[in-house]
Amino acid sequence: METQNVQSTEWSKKMHDSTVRLAIWTFAWVITVAIPAFGPTLFWGENTLINSMVILLNVGVGIVMIVANIRHIKLQDELMQKIQLEAMGISLGVAIVGGIAYSMLDATNLIPFDAEIGLLVAIISITYLISLFINLRRYK
Amino acid sequence: MKNRLKVLRAERDWTQADLANALDVSRQTVNALETGKYDPSLPLAFKIARLFSMQIEDIFEDEEA
Numbered sequence: 210m211e212t213q214n215v216q217s218t219e220w221s222k223k224m225h226d227s228t229v230r231l232a233i234w235t236f237a238w239v240i241t242v243a244i245p246a247f248g249p250t251l252f253w254g255e256n257t258l259i260n261s262m263v264i265l266l267n268v269g270v271g272i273v274m275i276v277a278n279i280r281h282i283k284l285q286d287e288l289m290q291k292i293q294l295e296a297m298g299i300s301l302g303v304a305i306v307g308g309i310a311y312s313m314l315d316a317t318n319l320i321p322f323d324a325e326i327g328l329l330v331a332i333i334s335i336t337y338l339i340s341l342f343i344n345l346r347r348y349k
Numbered sequence: 350m351k352n353r354l355k356v357l358r359a360e361r362d363w364t365q366a367d368l369a370n371a372l373d374v375s376r377q378t379v380n381a382l383e384t385g386k387y388d389p390s391l392p393l394a395f396k397i398a399r400l401f402s403m404q405i406e407d408i409f410e411d412e413e414a
Contacts, residue, residue: 220373286374288387348381 227281234274241267288348296340303336304329351410355383357401371400 245263253259282293308329315324358368365383369376372393381387388409389397398405 218370221370286378287390287393288378288381289375291387345377348377348386 223284227277227284231274231277231281234270234277238267238270238274241270292341292344292348295344296337299340300333300337304333307332350388351385351412352382353408353410354379354397357403357408358383372396 241263245260245267248263249255249260282290285293311324311329314320354368358365363371365376365379369379372379374393378387382389394405394409398408401408
């Protein structure tokens with residue numbers, strides 16, 4: 210088992226490092242979302258240059274977060290990849306069906322407010338988490 | 350698909366974590382394999398067979414055959 214344990218320690222360490230890296234980039238992305246959301250109101254007002262820069266920063270950090278997520282998923286074992294794939298598939302379906310329905314509700318004035326992207330993101334996130342939880346329980 | 354993973358692991362006095370480490374998978378995956386809730390891919394099945402120095406068909410049994 211000695212050689213195998215050496216291999217496994219490497220894989221476990223890689224998984225740990227990958228999880229930490231993903232958490233750091235996700236946190237960084239959340240921060241870069243907050244900057245253009247609150248910065249203009251609290252600090253620099255409607256400064257086009259600064260607003261463009263912080264939004265560009267947000268997109269840049271977002272791309273790095275996506276790459277970190279792809280690498281993290283590729284490192285997972287096959288069952289975990291299957292669980293992730295199913296959860297993401299359900300989330301994507303909810304995003305398309307829910308998003309279009311939500312947009313149509315707004316367009317036809319069936320809801321008394323404007324369709325906000327934030328609500329859709331929240332629904333997608335909750336769907337993903339619930340799907341992940343159910344799948345993890347299923348294979349437990 | 351039935352398999353003898355749990356027996357083979359017990360014969361070697363390995364924990365699920367030991368086996369998971371040897372296969373580079375999570376402990377949950379080993380548990381799902383042992384309980385038959387998940388069938389491994391061909392590469393993982395070969396890896397398991399190599400680990401136990403056995404043929405795949407000596408570990409996994411096709412219930413439909």
